[in-house]
Amino acid sequence: MRHYLLLSILLLTATSDLAAQDSAPPGFTDQTTSLGLELGGSAACWADLNNDGWPDLCCGGTVWKNEEGQKFSRLANGLGELIAADFDNDGFVDLFSWSNLKLYKNIGGKEFIPFDLPELPDTVSLGACWGDFNRDGYVDLYVGGYEDWGNGITYPDLFLMNEKGTAFRLAREDTQYRARGVTACDYDLDGDPDIYVSNYRLQPNLLWVNDGLGNFENKAPVVNAIATSDKFGGGHSIGAAWGDFNNDGLMDLFAGNFAHRDSRGNQPQSRFLKNLGPEKEYTFEDRGTSGVFYQESYASPSAGDFDNDGNLDLFFTTVYGTASFGKKNNAVLYKNQTNFQFSDVTVDNNLGNLPPTYQAAWADYDRDGDLDLITANKLYQNQLKNSHWLKVFVHGNGTDFNRSAIGTVVKVIAGEHIFTRSVEAGTGQGNQNEMTLHFGLGNVDTPVSIKIHGPNQKSQTFPTIDSNRLITIQQLENGTFEIAKDN
Numbered sequence: 001m002r003h004y005l006l007l008s009i010l011l012l013t014a015t016s017d018l019a020a021q022d023s024a025p026p027g028f029t030d031q032t033t034s035l036g037l038e039l040g041g042s043a044a045c046w047a048d049l050n051n052d053g054w055p056d057l058c059c060g061g062t063v064w065k066n067e068e069g070q071k072f073s074r075l076a077n078g079l080g081e082l083i084a085a086d087f088d089n090d091g092f093v094d095l096f097s098w099s100n101l102k103l104y105k106n107i108g109g110k111e112f113i114p115f116d117l118p119e120l121p122d123t124v125s126l127g128a129c130w131g132d133f134n135r136d137g138y139v140d141l142y143v144g145g146y147e148d149w150g151n152g153i154t155y156p157d158l159f160l161m162n163e164k165g166t167a168f169r170l171a172r173e174d175t176q177y178r179a180r181g182v183t184a185c186d187y188d189l190d191g192d193p194d195i196y197v198s199n200y201r202l203q204p205n206l207l208w209v210n211d212g213l214g215n216f217e218n219k220a221p222v223v224n225a226i227a228t229s230d231k232f233g234g235g236h237s238i239g240a241a242w243g244d245f246n247n248d249g250l251m252d253l254f255a256g257n258f259a260h261r262d263s264r265g266n267q268p269q270s271r272f273l274k275n276l277g278p279e280k281e282y283t284f285e286d287r288g289t290s291g292v293f294y295q296e297s298y299a300s301p302s303a304g305d306f307d308n309d310g311n312l313d314l315f316f317t318t319v320y321g322t323a324s325f326g327k328k329n330n331a332v333l334y335k336n337q338t339n340f341q342f343s344d345v346t347v348d349n350n351l352g353n354l355p356p357t358y359q360a361a362w363a364d365y366d367r368d369g370d371l372d373l374i375t376a377n378k379l380y381q382n383q384l385k386n387s388h389w390l391k392v393f394v395h396g397n398g399t400d401f402n403r404s405a406i407g408t409v410v411k412v413i414a415g416e417h418i419f420t421r422s423v424e425a426g427t428g429q430g431n432q433n434e435m436t437l438h439f440g441l442g443n444v445d446t447p448v449s450i451k452i453h454g455p456n457q458k459s460q461t462f463p464t465i466d467s468n469r470l471i472t473i474q475q476l477e478n479g480t481f482e483i484a485k486d487n
Contacts, residue, residue: 027350028373028380036071037064039377043127043300043430046363046374047084047093049075050109055363055434057374058082058095063112069366076112079104083432085130085139085406085425087115088165089398098128098143098430103168118170123155124148127239129426131184131193132402134214135455138162139402139425142195142208144179154178157197161214171214177203181239181300181429185422186407187251187275188282191457193407196225196240196253198429202267204234205255212456223283227255229268236260236267238319238358239429243303243312244420246340249411250275251422253284254314256301259294260324270298270316272340291342292316292334296323297356300428304362304371306349308387308440310419311336315373317428319356330354331375351380361427363434364391369468371438388441388467392450394423395484397475401455405475409453410437414444441467452481 032039041060049056054066056075063076080097087094092106094115101120104112128143140162145155156173163169177199184193190212197206207225208216220226228235236258245252253273260267270292273284292298297320303312313336318329331354334342346352357376365372369391370384390412394405405423412419421437441448450462452473460481465471472484 027348027383029350029383030378031381032378035379036073037379039374039379041081041377042358043081044359044361044374045082045084045432046361046365046434047432048436049084049093049106051092052109054367055365055436057365057379058084059359059374059377063095066365075110079112081430083128083130083426083430084435086403087130087139087162089138089403090165091398091403093404096128096130096141098125101125101143117160117168120158120170121156121173123158125155126179127181127426127428127430129182129184129195129424130404130406131195131425132407132455133159133193133210133216134161135192135212135400136162136164137396137398137400137402138164139404139406140214141168142182142184144182144197145175146180147178147200177206180237181427183240183242183424183427184407185242185251185424186409186453187242187253189409189453189457191453191455196242198237198240198255199234200236200238202232202234202236204228205237205240223281224286225253225273225284227253227257227268227271227273227286231265232268234268238298239300239427241301241303241314241427242422242424245272245303245312245336246274246338247310247418247420248277249418249420250277251409251420254301254303256298256316256428258298259296261296262324269294270301274340287340290340291337292332293344295329295332296320296327297329300358300360300431302360302362302428302431302433304373304433305438305440306333306362306371306373306382306384307335308370308384308389308442310417310440310442310444311338314342315360315362315375317357317360317375319358321356329356331357331360358429359431361431361433362438364436364438367470388443388445390439390441390448390465390467391436391470392421392439393436393470393472394452394481395472395474397477397479399477400479401475404435405454406435407455411451411453412439412441412448413451414441414446414448417442417444436470454481
């Protein structure tokens with residue numbers, strides 16, 4: 001088996017800095033057909049399934065093997081919509097289908113066989129997320145439960161706790177609200193992942209704050225994370241995305257809301273929630289729309305620094321081609337202009353007039369240092385060139401930290417600049433970005449430091465790291481981290 005350590009340090013050369021980017025937007029080109037892809041489905045998941053260092057693609061029930069960025073070949077079919085994590089810590093990333101509630105064990109990166117789950121209640125799900133919620137070194141599952149609107153049925157959210165890779169148990173079910181997207185992040189840096197649930201039908205969103213033992217308390221009302229507005233108890237939420245949108249080292253939230261305007265009044269629009277950090281007990285400041293202009297049918301958001309300027313941008317899909325009152329709706333690429341101000345750069349980057357979709361996920365599929373985008377069943381290659389970046393892949397020891405390192409928060413520190421990313425498995429509505437963390441560095445061309453925030457509040461810093469490379473950081477059996485050696 002090729003081990004993750006073979007992903008050691010990849011060095012690429014940048015020929016100029018980023019100063020000219022604003023005058024020459026990079027643009028995206030559709031490479032779907034040229035790469036041999038035939039895509040379908042409502043979501044997408046990126047994960048390196050065979051440990052060769054290239055992110056593979058799960059889409060519409062089909063698993064596509066990435067052939068070194070030159071083409072994709074079909075590896076498996078009929079698995080449903082998927083998210084990925086190594087649930088048994090054997091070194092291969094496994095797959096969970098939230099659309100058909102099935103778990104598939106990865107056998108050597110070549111096949112995926114069903115793995116027994118406990119008997120589950122009838123549930124219709126639109127998204128799930130992985131996270132080691134009880135900090136035992138194995139990833140657990142949170143599965144969102146949606147609805148049967150016509151029959152007035154609310155399906156339960158499910159907590160599935162991992163029994164050290166040998167089985168799962170149903171630890172909890174909750175039928176209070178109707179979930180769309182679920183996503184987890186250690187937003188309060190206490191060493192365990194917390195869960196944000198995007199609820200539909202103007203219901204309040206949930207922030208399940210973890211006590212480190214897999215016990216959760218909904219603190220969304222306390223920390224101002226419901227993502228609503230005056231006169232409403234909640235938003236018509238589809239999905240959410242974690243991200244440090246203002247580069248202060250703290251993980252913020254973007255909540256994506258439908259926002260009907262009719263006789264009932266103007267419903268809450270999508271909004272940014274700024275993490276205020278330990279001084280304010282990790283409460284959130286509602287920054288409103290921050291330049292995300294009104295559309296009725298926004299759907300699944302996904303965050304990524306597409307232009308490598310160091311600021312986390314936002315791609316936001318739509319599900320009505322034409323909304324109420326004949327208004328045209330489109331997916332939008334929003335550029336982060338800093339200080340929670342975003343601008344529409346969709347057309348300038350060749351992403352105008354995309355069809356309605358819930359699908360949105362970022363990955364550097366060709367390993368050239370910039371993020372590519374899958375949406376609307378197309379794979380768009382980012383044409384950005386000559387910019388500064390850093391990628392960080394974290395590999396847990398499988399003892400006190402899951403192999404996929406889900407829940408890790410990584411900070412890249414460049415002078416006064418702090419760039420923060422989190423290893424997540426589930427974002428927006430049912431999507432998953434590549435677990436290798438991508439950092440645009442703007443015009444920073446001097447060595448940087450990397451700070452790892454791992455489980456149980458363990459942290460470690462690696463100084464003097466050159467840019468324009470992939471760094472693999474492995475956790476040793478004693479719990480410390482080290483940069484993998486060249487092979």
